[in-house]
Amino acid sequence: MENPSRYLDALAKEFTRLPGIGAKSASRLACHILKMRDDDVFSLAGALIELKKNIVTCEVCGGISDSGICSICADKSRDISMLCVVENAKDIITIEAAGGFRGYYHVLSGLISPLDGIGPDELNISALIKRCASARPVEIILALNPTIEGDATSLYLAGLISPMSIAVSRIARGLPVGADLEYADSATIIKSIEGRVRM
Amino acid sequence: MENPSRYLDALAKEFTRLPGIGAKSASRLACHILKMRDDDVFSLAGALIELKKNIVTCEVCGGISDSGICSICADKSRDISMLCVVENAKDIITIEAAGGFRGYYHVLSGLISPLDGIGPDELNISALIKRCASARPVEIILALNPTIEGDATSLYLAGLISPMSIAVSRIARGLPVGADLEYADSATIIKSIEGRVRM
Numbered sequence: 011m012e013n014p015s016r017y018l019d020a021l022a023k024e025f026t027r028l029p030g031i032g033a034k035s036a037s038r039l040a041c042h043i044l045k046m047r048d049d050d051v052f053s054l055a056g057a058l059i060e061l062k063k064n065i066v067t068c069e070v071c072g073g074i075s076d077s078g079i080c081s082i083c084a085d086k087s088r089d090i091s092m093l094c095v096v097e098n099a100k101d102i103i104t105i106e107a108a109g110g111f112r113g114y115y116h117v118l119s120g121l122i123s124p125l126d127g128i129g130p131d132e133l134n135i136s137a138l139i140k141r142c143a144s145a146r147p148v149e150i151i152l153a154l155n156p157t158i159e160g161d162a163t164s165l166y167l168a169g170l171i172s173p174m175s176i177a178v179s180r181i182a183r184g185l186p187v188g189a190d191l192e193y194a195d196s197a198t199i200i201k202s203i204e205g206r207v208r209m
Numbered sequence: 210m211e212n213p214s215r216y217l218d219a220l221a222k223e224f225t226r227l228p229g230i231g232a233k234s235a236s237r238l239a240c241h242i243l244k245m246r247d248d249d250v251f252s253l254a255g256a257l258i259e260l261k262k263n264i265v266t267c268e269v270c271g272g273i274s275d276s277g278i279c280s281i282c283a284d285k286s287r288d289i290s291m292l293c294v295v296e297n298a299k300d301i302i303t304i305e306a307a308g309g310f311r312g313y314y315h316v317l318s319g320l321i322s323p324l325d326g327i328g329p330d331e332l333n334i335s336a337l338i339k340r341c342a343s344a345r346p347v348e349i350i351l352a353l354n355p356t357i358e359g360d361a362t363s364l365y366l367a368g369l370i371s372p373m374s375i376a377v378s379r380i381a382r383g384l385p386v387g388a389d390l391e392y393a394d395s396a397t398i399i400k401s402i403e404g405r406v407r408m
Contacts, residue, residue, distance in 0.1 A: 027249060044273065046226070063217050065214055101212070
């Protein structure tokens with residue numbers, strides 16, 4: 011096999027570093043780049059560099075930010091009584107995209123996972139406790155993934171925060187909207203029955 | 210909805226210009242970029258710019274190239290008796306990746322499509338005829354997509370080249386390898402019977 015351009019090869023190889031992009035998609039993307047207008051490609055390349063150069067960690071929530079404090083933490087119109095704890099900055103974007111939550115966030119930057127050598131000290135937990143003590147939210151919502159690590163971290167955080175007289179909740183488990191009981195796994199069905207809600 | 214970073218927003222928007230990448234994938238890619246090492250991101254951005262700045266059209270085949278003549282056209286070890294005609298430069302990469310063909314290529318840069326206002330004059334056909342006259346290949350293989358435009362272009366080219374005493378063939382139509390007769394469409398089944406081969 012011969013490839014007529016090493017620049018095309020190089021770009022395709024770079025694309026394969028991205029998640030969900032295999033050799034074939036990478037080659038298709040690289041060929042698409044070839045056909046794009048120069049300006050559009052330069053603006054994509056520029057956006058990549060700008061992101062890496064300018065993004066910082068928010069001093070308050072530990073999420074991503076363009077300046078010292080992120081736009082969500084700086085937004086005084088949000089509900090100060092609710093603090094939503096998430097695993098990583100991407101989860102903030104996901105929850106914001108869904109809409110409906112108007113409180114603040116706190117990013118742990120990971121989950122407790124002894125097998126991977128990640129204990130509570132490796133996570134952004136001490137800042138969370140300080141924030142609970144100073145901002146005194148009414149409720150902490152733990153929005154961690156429903157996995158063993160997520161559950162272990164939720165239990166650990168509940169043990170730390172509950173004694174501070176702050177309500178601690180975790181997001182519900184059950185059938186996703188639009189799902190079919192027939193195709194749901196048994197663990198989800200059990201959780202949905204355990205978590206049943208009065209009508 | 211609030212997004213904590215306009216740089217992240219900007220990059221995600223750039224990603225949605227690429228084929229097969231919707232808003233959600235774009236956001237996931239942008240978040241992945243955040244986690245990548247600076248060097249890796251700069252090298253991706255660099256590869257994008259390098260590609261756009263350096264790639265040219267091969268003077269011989271009309272495909273892509275890093276210099277005046279592409280590496281395939283410059284490779285004297287290939288089989289000069291076979292010339293494979295393709296729609297675009299990407300098809301060369303696809304055929305080369307499959308391996309097995311050792312001749313040269315010629316890129317039409319499109320297909321005859323009167324509805325889109327593309328006639329023979331808009332395509333890289335006169336260069337093909339000149340090449341046939343000078344290089345005198347034994348066989349021209351038309352490897353165009355099995356669509357109405359591909360068939361029309363193949364017929365047109367066969368009409369031009371056959372009088373030059375050069376054999377003209379087109380790639381076979383039939384069941385793809387690994388396919389199941391039960392799920393094949395009827396047009397493909399008919400083509401596979403028409404194109405049956407003696408065993």
